[in-house]
Amino acid sequence: MGMMRGVLALSALLLAPLATGCASTSAAPAFREVGREVEGRTGKKLSWITGSDEDEQVRKAVRELLSRELSVDGAVQVALLNNRHLQAMYEELGVAQADLVQAGLLKNPVLSGGAHWPLDKGGGSTFELNLVQDFLSLFTLGARKRIARTQLEGAKLRVGNAVLQVAYETKVAFYGVQAAQQMLAMRKVIVEAAAAGVELAQKQHKAETINDLTLANEQSLFAQIQLDVRRAEADLAAARERLNRAMGAWGPDTGWRASPKLPEVAAEEPSFERLESFAVEHRLDLGAARKDVEVVSYGLALAKNVRWIGGLDAGLTIHRETEGVRLIGPSVSLQIPLFDQGQAVIARLEAQLREAKAREYAMAVEIRSEVRELRARLGAARGIVEAYQRSIVPLRERIVALSQQQYDAMLLGVFQLLSAKQAEISAYRELIESVRDYWTLRAELEWRAGGALPDAPKNNEEHHHDHP
Amino acid sequence: MITRRAAIAGAAITGGLAALLRGKKAGAQEKPGGPEDKLPYIPVITPNGKALPWTMKDGVKEFRLVAEPVKHEVAAGMTINAWGYNGSTPGPTIEAVEGDRVRFFVKNKLPERTSVHWHGLFLPNGMDGVAGLNQPHIEPGETYVYEFTLRQNGVFMYHPHSDEMVQMAMGMMGFFVVHPKTPETPRVDRHFLILLHEWFVAPGTATPNAAIMTDFNLFTFNSRAWPGTAPLVVKTGERVRVSLGNLSMDSHPIHLHGYRFWHAATDGGTIPRSARVPMTTINVPTGSTQTVEWVADVPGDWAFHCHKSHHTMNAMSHDVPNMMGVKQKGTEEKVRAVLPGYMAMGENGMGGMMDMGRPKNTLPMMTGKGPFGDVEMGGMFTVLKVRDGLTSYDDPGWYKHPEGTVARKVKDG
Numbered sequence A: 001m002g003m004m005r006g007v008l009a010l011s012a013l014l015l016a017p018l019a020t021g022c023a024s025t026s027a028a029p030a031f032r033e034v035g036r037e038v039e040g041r042t043g044k045k046l047s048w049i050t051g052s053d054e055d056e057q058v059r060k061a062v063r064e065l066l067s068r069e070l071s072v073d074g075a076v077q078v079a080l081l082n083n084r085h086l087q088a089m090y091e092e093l094g095v096a097q098a099d100l101v102q103a104g105l106l107k108n109p110v111l112s113g114g115a116h117w118p119l120d121k122g123g124g125s126t127f128e129l130n131l132v133q134d135f136l137s138l139f140t141l142g143a144r145k146r147i148a149r150t151q152l153e154g155a156k157l158r159v160g161n162a163v164l165q166v167a168y169e170t171k172v173a174f175y176g177v178q179a180a181q182q183m184l185a186m187r188k189v190i191v192e193a194a195a196a197g198v199e200l201a202q203k204q205h206k207a208e209t210i211n212d213l214t215l216a217n218e219q220s221l222f223a224q225i226q227l228d229v230r231r232a233e234a235d236l237a238a239a240r241e242r243l244n245r246a247m248g249a250w251g252p253d254t255g256w257r258a259s260p261k262l263p264e265v266a267a268e269e270p271s272f273e274r275l276e277s278f279a280v281e282h283r284l285d286l287g288a289a290r291k292d293v294e295v296v297s298y299g300l301a302l303a304k305n306v307r308w309i310g311g312l313d314a315g316l317t318i319h320r321e322t323e324g325v326r327l328i329g330p331s332v333s334l335q336i337p338l339f340d341q342g343q344a345v346i347a348r349l350e351a352q353l354r355e356a357k358a359r360e361y362a363m364a365v366e367i368r369s370e371v372r373e374l375r376a377r378l379g380a381a382r383g384i385v386e387a388y389q390r391s392i393v394p395l396r397e398r399i400v401a402l403s404q405q406q407y408d409a410m411l412l413g414v415f416q417l418l419s420a421k422q423a424e425i426s427a428y429r430e431l432i433e434s435v436r437d438y439w440t441l442r443a444e445l446e447w448r449a450g451g452a453l454p455d456a457p458k459n460n461e462e463h464h465h466d467h468p
Numbered sequence B: 001m002i003t004r005r006a007a008i009a010g011a012a013i014t015g016g017l018a019a020l021l022r023g024k025k026a027g028a029q030e031k032p033g034g035p036e037d038k039l040p041y042i043p044v045i046t047p048n049g050k051a052l053p054w055t056m057k058d059g060v061k062e063f064r065l066v067a068e069p070v071k072h073e074v075a076a077g078m079t080i081n082a083w084g085y086n087g088s089t090p091g092p093t094i095e096a097v098e099g100d101r102v103r104f105f106v107k108n109k110l111p112e113r114t115s116v117h118w119h120g121l122f123l124p125n126g127m128d129g130v131a132g133l134n135q136p137h138i139e140p141g142e143t144y145v146y147e148f149t150l151r152q153n154g155v156f157m158y159h160p161h162s163d164e165m166v167q168m169a170m171g172m173m174g175f176f177v178v179h180p181k182t183p184e185t186p187r188v189d190r191h192f193l194i195l196l197h198e199w200f201v202a203p204g205t206a207t208p209n210a211a212i213m214t215d216f217n218l219f220t221f222n223s224r225a226w227p228g229t230a231p232l233v234v235k236t237g238e239r240v241r242v243s244l245g246n247l248s249m250d251s252h253p254i255h256l257h258g259y260r261f262w263h264a265a266t267d268g269g270t271i272p273r274s275a276r277v278p279m280t281t282i283n284v285p286t287g288s289t290q291t292v293e294w295v296a297d298v299p300g301d302w303a304f305h306c307h308k309s310h311h312t313m314n315a316m317s318h319d320v321p322n323m324m325g326v327k328q329k330g331t332e333e334k335v336r337a338v339l340p341g342y343m344a345m346g347e348n349g350m351g352g353m354m355d356m357g358r359p360k361n362t363l364p365m366m367t368g369k370g371p372f373g374d375v376e377m378g379g380m381f382t383v384l385k386v387r388d389g390l391t392s393y394d395d396p397g398w399y400k401h402p403e404g405t406v407a408r409k410v411k412d413g
Helices: A002-020 A028-042 A054-067 A072-082 A084-103 A141-206 A212-247 A251-255 A275-282 A284-305 A343-408 A414-448 B002-022 B164-169 B331-338
Strands: A110-116 A126-134 A312-320 A326-334 B054-057 B060-075 B078-085 B094-097 B101-108 B117-119 B143-149 B154-159 B174-179 B190-199 B218-221 B232-235 B238-246 B252-256 B261-266 B281-284 B288-296 B300-306 B367-370 B373-377 B381-387
Touching: A028 A072, A028 A084, A028 A141, A054 A072, A054 A251, A072 A084, A072 A141, A072 A212, A084 A141, A126 A326, A141 A212, A141 A284, A141 A414, A141 B331, A212 A251, A275 A343, A284 A343, A343 A414, A414 B331, B154 B164, B154 B238, B154 B261, B154 B288, B174 B190, B174 B238, B190 B232, B190 B252, B232 B238, B238 B252, B238 B261, B238 B281, B281 B288
Parallel strands: B060 B101, B094 B174, B190 B238, B232 B381
Antiparallel strands: A110 A126, A126 A312, A312 A326, B054 B060, B060 B078, B101 B143, B117 B154, B154 B174, B190 B218, B238 B288, B252 B281, B252 B300, B261 B288, B300 B381, B367 B373
């Protein structure tokens, strides 16, 4: 009877993990977590196109966004819903989720058996049936699940990071479109002014006040200035395609129209005081690197725990003797760690742990440097915008007014007046470029700081820890 | 005449300070000064200018000249940062009589050294004023004295001979008149002195550019440009002289309307009557004075100007595109699309276009109003006003033409 109880207990031991190992293979919860994290930083929703009814709603939302005058927020939302690289990336969650399920499964028991028939007369036949389970996988089940869970956490962070990167690239592409639109408009005004100039030159030539050489010079200059419109048109086409790629748009979806003007430079920058620490706290790729460290350290702990165990198989054997006597009894096989005591595996994992830690450290140092660089460049970009707004553009406008005054007093010719106007428009163009550079840098700073900048100015000073 | 003599005596007592305090009446000139109640000559008139007062000391006429920067009004609306003497450009006119012993104290209040050369005068070599050659430079803050006896008569000039290109370009020059010991006959009633000069003052600026050699944009009579030039006021029948001095970079053919005049003298001396030539335009070469004379017996407002037509223009540019006859219609609208304030100009000449706008401290290129409309002049232009029965030489206003003596519009002839 005692033996029977033991068998039942063993059976229960064998079946229990099987039941718990049936955790869901669906990555949907993991994706929802990523979505919440990203929405907290960007205010934008994510969608995983999986062939469900929801897909059509997403499709409608994308169309709706693209049919309106597109804003930077709209463009980012479209990209997060529709960028196919992101859809590919989401499958990493599926892979990691499956790995987690896999880690919860025990190795299947092995059923083996054999029969023996006598070759000599008078002998009886025997048979044997063995059910053997690898018990080490049972002992390490918890540890392996912990590793897989951590890997899933890492995958979520990597996916979130990829989403934030697409958001950043979309913003940059969008500002590029707005700038290119404005640039083209400016180029057209410059050509308009130049066209009026060359027309005057032609009329002068007709009235015989300039000669063939002077006319040819004017015409040649105009012919070249006209090309600037062609170049600006090509620039705009390229900028639109960059945004199309970010938004995953093709076919009729590419007919969108972006709001015409770049936004004004922000009245003030968010607090940069704790920006380095903020970035180190918020960067998802750094979080993923931390998870890498955890994974390796859990692996190392596991390897150390099982180093003396090697392999342990336990089983149940049913045996029938020739005499017809049936026997039943447990079997055990144990590896004797005589040669391989796991020292190589442990050394390898120790090296990998040091490597993962060093990588995480290096990444944190780089993140701090990146945000410092971007903060400096953003400050310079803002200064350049302000210089254009406060002095360069007003001066150019004043030069046009003063040139007009001199023209009115016949101290200046119409051509000089027109070229003063062209220089003024060039200054506007440079202003637009500088505003575009500002927003591009700001988007990059946001991204490098973890997808969002700190809100209100704080009085906390930047803290430097031993660890970056 | 009595009234004027009394005024002369008054001015002589109070000297230059009073002259400054009194201020300048438009078109009038300061009276010359001396301690004598009666002058043995009729004083000259420097339109828009003034005379240099003097005092007698031990039989020597003493004059004081201060070389200094001056704020000078060229015409209403334009004041320049010039250099001159005793607060003005040209400097005050020096008047003396042949045989006088004269002494000049020259104080240098300029930021650089200077000297005074007495152009055309016979004097000891050491008094000739060429710095470095005849004397040391007068450094800033220093005072030099020149003394010599006047051994000739005529209209002469004074100007620096130390960095003279810059200092003359900045306006440093003046007349030096030596009256004959025995007054000439027939008597000259009105003797006007006009110093011709040209400047470059970039539109919208106020400081002359001394580096300019040919492309001047401001042409002046006694450092004034039309319409800032005082009229030459004469009573009908008076004998008039005009002495023209030229220290500019060009010669100036000065023309009088309605008369012919006689070339009477140069800074080399009086031309004998038998050798005098009738003319309507007297060319005044650089570095000379030319004196013409006539009897002003026809009343009216007679133009008197340099006949180089660019010299009767104010600030203008010489490298504007030639729009004469260029039909700008159609294109004008296209320019206006980018420059809303644009207006096509020059298609049919430049007349009637000058009031649209201009840089500050800049005179219109052609300007001035007359009784019949725009005079469209500038620079070296003024008016000889000859009138019957004048009781004052103040500006008598525009001439009232007798009925039927003005050109008039008629129906297609």
